Structures are given as structure tokens and as C-alpha cells.
Amino acid sequence: MTAAIAKSTAHSIVESTPRAKAVAGSLVILYAVITILPLVWIVATAFKSQSDAIAYPPKVLFQPTLEGYVNLFTVRTRQTPDFIAKLPPPETWYDKLVRQHDMVIAGPSKVVPRFVNSLIIGFGSTFLAVFLGTLAAYAFSRFRIPLADDLLFFILSTRMMPPVAVAIPIYLMYRQLNLTDTRLGMILLYTAVNVSLAVWLLKGFIDEIPREYEEAALVDGYTRLQALRKVVLPQAVTGIAATAIFCLIFSWNEYAFAVLLTSGEAQTMPPFIPFIIGEGGQDWPAVAAATTLFVVPIVLFTVLLRKHLLRGITFGAVRK
Amino acid sequence: MADVILRNISKRFGAVEAVRELSLAVNDGEFLVLLGPSGAGKTTTLRLITGLEQPDSGSVMINGRDVTLDPPGSRDIAFVFQQYSLYPHLSVYDNLAFPLRSPARRVPEPVIRQRVEQTAELLHIASKLNNRATRLSGGEMQRVAIGRALVRDPSIYLMDEPLSSLDAKLRAELRLELKRIQVELGATILYVTHDQVEAMTMATRIGVIKDGQLLQLGTPREIYESPSSTYVASRLGTPQINLLPARLASEIVLPPGTETIGIRTEHLQIAARNGGRLIGRVHRVEHLGEQNHVHLDYKGQTLVTLADPRQPLQVGQEVELHLKHPLYFDGVGQRINAMVH
Numbered sequence: 001m002t003a004a005i006a007k008s009t010a011h012s013i014v015e016s017t018p019r020a021k022a023v024a025g026s027l028v029i030l031y032a033v034i035t036i037l038p039l040v041w042i043v044a045t046a047f048k049s050q051s052d053a054i055a056y057p058p059k060v061l062f063q064p065t066l067e068g069y070v071n072l073f074t075v076r077t078r079q080t081p082d083f084i085a086k087l088p089p090p091e092t093w094y095d096k097l098v099r100q101h102d103m104v105i106a107g108p109s110k111v112v113p114r115f116v117n118s119l120i121i122g123f124g125s126t127f128l129a130v131f132l133g134t135l136a137a138y139a140f141s142r143f144r145i146p147l148a149d150d151l152l153f154f155i156l157s158t159r160m161m162p163p164v165a166v167a168i169p170i171y172l173m174y175r176q177l178n179l180t181d182t183r184l185g186m187i188l189l190y191t192a193v194n195v196s197l198a199v200w201l202l203k204g205f206i207d208e209i210p211r212e213y214e215e216a217a218l219v220d221g222y223t224r225l226q227a228l229r230k231v232v233l234p235q236a237v238t239g240i241a242a243t244a245i246f247c248l249i250f251s252w253n254e255y256a257f258a259v260l261l262t263s264g265e266a267q268t269m270p271p272f273i274p275f276i277i278g279e280g281g282q283d284w285p286a287v288a289a290a291t292t293l294f295v296v297p298i299v300l301f302t303v304l305l306r307k308h309l310l311r312g313i314t315f316g317a318v319r320k
Numbered sequence: 321m322a323d324v325i326l327r328n329i330s331k332r333f334g335a336v337e338a339v340r341e342l343s344l345a346v347n348d349g350e351f352l353v354l355l356g357p358s359g360a361g362k363t364t365t366l367r368l369i370t371g372l373e374q375p376d377s378g379s380v381m382i383n384g385r386d387v388t389l390d391p392p393g394s395r396d397i398a399f400v401f402q403q404y405s406l407y408p409h410l411s412v413y414d415n416l417a418f419p420l421r422s423p424a425r426r427v428p429e430p431v432i433r434q435r436v437e438q439t440a441e442l443l444h445i446a447s448k449l450n451n452r453a454t455r456l457s458g459g460e461m462q463r464v465a466i467g468r469a470l471v472r473d474p475s476i477y478l479m480d481e482p483l484s485s486l487d488a489k490l491r492a493e494l495r496l497e498l499k500r501i502q503v504e505l506g507a508t509i510l511y512v513t514h515d516q517v518e519a520m521t522m523a524t525r526i527g528v529i530k531d532g533q534l535l536q537l538g539t540p541r542e543i544y545e546s547p548s549s550t551y552v553a554s555r556l557g558t559p560q561i562n563l564l565p566a567r568l569a570s571e572i573v574l575p576p577g578t579e580t581i582g583i584r585t586e587h588l589q590i591a592a593r594n595g596g597r598l599i600g601r602v603h604r605v606e607h608l609g610e611q612n613h614v615h616l617d618y619k620g621q622t623l624v625t626l627a628d629p630r631q632p633l634q635v636g637q638e639v640e641l642h643l644k645h646p647l648y649f650d651g652v653g654q655r656i657n658a659m660v661h
Contacts, residue, residue, distance in 0.1 A: 222393065
């Protein structure tokens with residue numbers, strides 16, 4: 001009798017009711033849709049023709065085409081239909097696609113070298129920032145360093161003004177040192193900006209790792225560096241992964257310095273993408289294609305490190 | 321195997337004097353237990369021996385060699401920490417193999433396997449070798465932690481309260497096992513604890529330490545039966561030794577200078593009144609099954625004694641007290657070595 005009453009009215013305070021679950025679930029789905037929609041729109045636009053891309057009202061259903069990608073990867077010249085008719089038959093599917101618009105392919109575009117620049121500069125500076133940050137964070141965490149707090153504040157203070165505020169001095173310095181428009185210059189610049197973030201983030205993670213672990217290794221005959229590599233790093237892997245993602249996202253997306261300091265050789269994707277619009281009308285599908293490609297490495301990198309990020313939740317769950 | 325000698329070592333952390341002029345010799349094959357409350361300097365003493373801390377003064381000798389300035393790795397020591405002793409990212413096997421895989425040691429992998437398996441056998445964890453270190457129970461973790469020290473064959477094993485995080489039952493179990501292993505291997509162990517039972521049951525000798533100073537060093541029996549001060553006397557024995565101000569016992573003959581009389585609970589005997597000079601009143605009786613703890617009121621002072629559970633005692637009943645082997649202490653708590661009975 002009492003059990004029946006309890007069943008009909010009371011609900012568990014730990015188990016949520018089906019209705020609450022449904023509400024929470026739909027909120028999450030709604031949020032996900034809102035966030036993902038722009039990305040979906042970009043991916044879709046990359047497969048539209050130029051006229052479909054700017055159609056009003058916007059087209060949700062359309063005839064997909066690879067024009068955007070072809071335009072992104074090639075440089076084309078406009079020719080008369082007579083000239084095109086005299087040419088030998090197109091050798092490839094993309095030759096054929098381009099000729100439909102009275103154009104011929106003149107050569108590859110600069111997107112591949114720019115993409116390679118982004119990869120080298122992005123991952124290079126991320127690696128350096130995380131490497132230096134880990135060593136510095138370990139030192140701050142474990143050794144008695146004179147003025148450690150002041151030094152840490154000094155490191156953090158480099159992030160207090162917007163990086164662009166120092167753009168002119170850096171431009172002048174780089175010109176003196178012949179670092180403008182070089183990959184090395186960009187790697188050093190992004191490393192300098194990221195290393196402060198890396199030191200602070202990683203110091204927090206390394207502080208959490210009990211010293212006893214390394215001390216045990218030291219007593220067992222390992223050197224300080226060996227103990228760092230064998231004991232501390234495996235346990236800081238969560239923090240290192242999170243820091244690496246933050247650093248990569250910054251240097252990958254950075255625009256202001258890239259515009260200012262690179263124009264050719266070392267140009268990265270962010271300043272390159274706007275150029276695509278200018279080459280032959282408003283080629284939104286090509287821009288969308290470039291943007292899609294641009295997002296891929298970050299997504300891949302995050303997915304690869306996801307395992308370590310999730311482990312962060314259980315970090316420190318070992319007996320205390 | 322060898323002996324470890326500490327000569328007048330001192331260590332200060334800022335304003336705190338953790339270890340003061342401490343001298344101690346651990347003999348070959350000995351199980352020496354340092355007993356003291358937390359903050360007494362026990363752990364610091366161990367860390368000074370390992371080299372994880374440098375003494376401000378004094379020296380550490382291992383095997384007749386002065387190692388005061390040597391780095392931890394070259395001192396030939398194994399250390400069992402109080403906690404955080406296992407690497408959570410490694411399996412039990414790899415945890416046990418870790419000390420042997422040290423680049424300084426260069427033990428070939430087949431030898432490592434053999435040593436690890438032997439040790440696992442010794443500690444009854446052979447079936448857990450492939451588990452992750454985090455998938456073990458508390459008792460198993462601590463076995464592995466001890467195993468990490470045992471895989472090596474160092475001059476001395478240092479253990480910093482290795483059983484303190486376990487529950488009472490496991491602690492009792494591992495206590496016996498650790499003693500068995502020590503005897504089997506003939507190992508030299510310096511063991512630190514605040515648990516008097518661990519000290520009494522395992523030690524060859526006990527060193528009682530307080531405020532960074534070694535108060536007394538001796539066999540468990542010596543320390544228990546002949547403590548050098550009221551502090552040492554009250555460190556050992558449950559219930560604690562009765563400390564009776566001498567002025568309340570003017571009825572009996574005391575050696576000159578006595579300020580406090582120490583009577584172990586088992587040495588305080590009670591009997592029905594029969595002309596005895598010390599009379600107490602039963603205040604409370606605790607039944608523990610195999611024995612009773614009887615709390616007596618003696619001139620406003622509470623004394624505790626052990627009694628046979630079958631002995632009929634009423635609260636409020638007056639009994640006469642007999643002191644066997646009383647210990648006499650002076651005004652500052654130091655023992656007076658007088659043979660007065």
C-alpha cells in the first residue's frame with residue numbers, strides 16, 4: 001500500500017525522470033544544431049555552383065558540383081569558345097569541367113604551398129611551445145626558484161595586451177633580422193605568444209602530480225630528466241594534450257600577424273583565403289572549399305587527442 | 321647488506337627544526353623502527369638517508385662509505401613511500417620492473433622477469449602482474465609498493481609508514497608478512513611509524529623519536545619495561561601507562577626526587593580491602609570480552625587497570641591497590657634508576 005503510493009508520487013533524487021531526460025536531450029540537440037549549422041552551410045556551399053551559392057532565397061537542395069574545389073586548386077584563364085573548340089579533347093574530368101565555363105587551366109594555385117605553410121608553422125610552433133612550456137612548468141613546479149611568483153606573473157603579463165598592439169615593433173624587428181615572410185619567423189612568433197599559456201596550463205597539471213613518484217624514481221637510480229620522461233610526462237599527458245590543442249588553435253587561426261608579416265613564401269591559410277574571393281569574381285564555393293580544408297586538421301588533431309582529454313576527467317582518481 | 325650510520329644530523333626547514341643532532345646506527349639484518357607522532361622528524365630522517373634532502377650538518381654513512389653528498393640514485397637504497405607509491409600509468413609488472421629498468425642499473429630483461437616473478441610470488445600477487453596498478457585493492461597496492469623495493473637487493477630498505485593507509489585487518493596481515501619476508505631475506509630495514517603495535521611486533525629495536533630528537537633506542541622489551549622518560553613510557557602500551565603524581569602516594573616509600581610514578585595497567589592490581597594502604601574506588605568497568613578495563617578513582621586521579629572479567633566489581637566499590645614494578649620519574653619526566661620495590 002505505502003509502496004504503491006511511493007511509486008506513484010515520489011521520484012528518485014539521483015535518477016532523473018524520463019521527461020527531464022527528454023527536455024535535457026532536446027536542449028542539447030538544439031544547441032548542437034545551432035552550432036553546427038554554419039559549418040554545414042560552408043561544407044554545402046563548397047559543393048554549389050557560383051550562382052547557387054549566392055541564390056536568394058538560399059538553396060538547401062542543389063545540384064552538387066566540384067567546381068569550387070577545382071577553382072580552389074587551379075589558376076584558370078578565360079578563352080573564346082573558338083579557341084577552346086580547337087583544343088584537343090580534355091584529358092581529365094576537371095579540364096572538362098573548367099571548359100564548360102569557357103576557361104582553361106593555366107596551372108596549380110598556391111593553396112597547397114599555403115596549406116603546407118600553415119601545417120609547418122602551426123604544428124612547429126605548437127611543438128616548441130609545449131616542449132618549452134613543459135620544461136619551464138616542471139621547473140616552476142618542482143624547484144625552489146628565486147622570485148618564482150614574479151617570474152610567473154611576468155610570463156603571464158605578456159598575454160595581457162592584445163598581440164597586435166606590438167605588431168609594429170615586431171614588424172620592424174623582423175625586418176632587421178630578415179625574419180619577415182619566413183616560416184622560422186612565424187614559428188618563433190607564435191611560440192612566443194603560446195609559451196606563456198603553456199607554462200601556466202602545464203604548471204597546474206604538473207603541480208597535481210605527487211612528487212613522490214619522481215622521488216621514487218630518483219631513489220631507484222633514475223636521473224632527474226629520466227624521471228621526468230618516464231614518470232611525469234606519462235601522467236601529464238592529459239595536460240599536454242589540452243595545451244597542445246589550445247596552442248594549435250591559436251597559431252592555426254592567427255590572422256593579424258600573418259597578414260602583416262607574410263605575403264609570399266611563408267603565407268599561411270588565414271591571409272590566403274580572402275585572396276581567393278578576389279581572383280575571378282566572388283568565388284564563394286572556392287572560399288568555402290578552402291575553409292572546409294582549413295578546418296580538417298584541427299578536427300583531426302582534436303579527435304586524435306580526444307582519448308587523453310577524456311581521461312582528464314578521471315585524472316587524479318588514484319588513491320590519495 | 322650493510323649498516324647505516326647517522327652522525328649528528330640536523331635539518332631545518334625555515335623556522336622548523338625537523339631533525340636535531342640525531343645519531344643512529346642501523347645494524348646489518350636489523351629491523352629498526354622509528355616510532356613517533358607525526359611531525360616528529362621521522363620522514364625527514366628517512367629522506368636524509370635517501371638523499372632526497374641534504375642535512376644542514378652531520379653525515380650519513382652507508383656500508384662504511386660517507387654518502388652525505390651523493391645523489392639518491394647512487395646510495396643503494398630502496399624506499400617505500402607512505403602513498404603514491406605506484407605509477408598509475410603502468411601495469412603491476414612494469415611497476416615492479418621499474419627500479420630494475422633504471423638506466424644506471426642495466427639489468428637484462430630475462431633477469432628482470434625472474435626477479436619480478438620471484439617477488440610477486442613472495443608477496444602473493446603473482447596473479448595480478450598484468451593488472452593495471454590502479455585496478456588493485458588497497459592491500460594489493462601496498463604489496464606491490466613493498467615489492468618495488470624488494471625486487472632490488474639494496475643495502476637497506478627504508479619504509480615510511482607503508483601500512484598506515486590500510487584498514488586494521490589488512491594492516492595486521494601485512495605486518496606479519498613483512499616480518500616474515502624480512503626474516504626470510506635477512507634484510508636490513510629502517511621503518512617509520514606512529515603505530516606502537518607495528519613497532520612492538522616487527523622491530524628488532526625501536527627508536528622513539530620526538531621533536532627531531534631520538535629519545536630512546538632499544539629492543540621492544542627494553543623500551544616497554546624500562547622507558548627512559550614519561551614520554552617514552554606513555555608511547556607504548558594500551559591502555560596507556562598510569563602516571564600518578566608522587567604527592568598522592570605519600571603512603572609508600574619512594575626513591576628521592578620522585579615526582580611521578582608510572583604503573584602499567586597490568587601492574588596495577590586490585591583486591592578487596594584488607595588493610596592495604598592505597599585505596600581506590602571503582603569508577604567504571606569496560607567489558608572487552610577477554611578482559612575488563614577498570615577505571616578507578618584514586619584521590620581525584622583516574623587510574624586504569626586490567627581485571628579478569630569474572631571478578632565481581634561494583635561501581636562505587638572500594639578496592640585496595642597494589643603496585644608491581646612501578647617506574648619512578650623526576651620533575652622533568654626523566655626516569656630515576658632506583659631499585660626500590
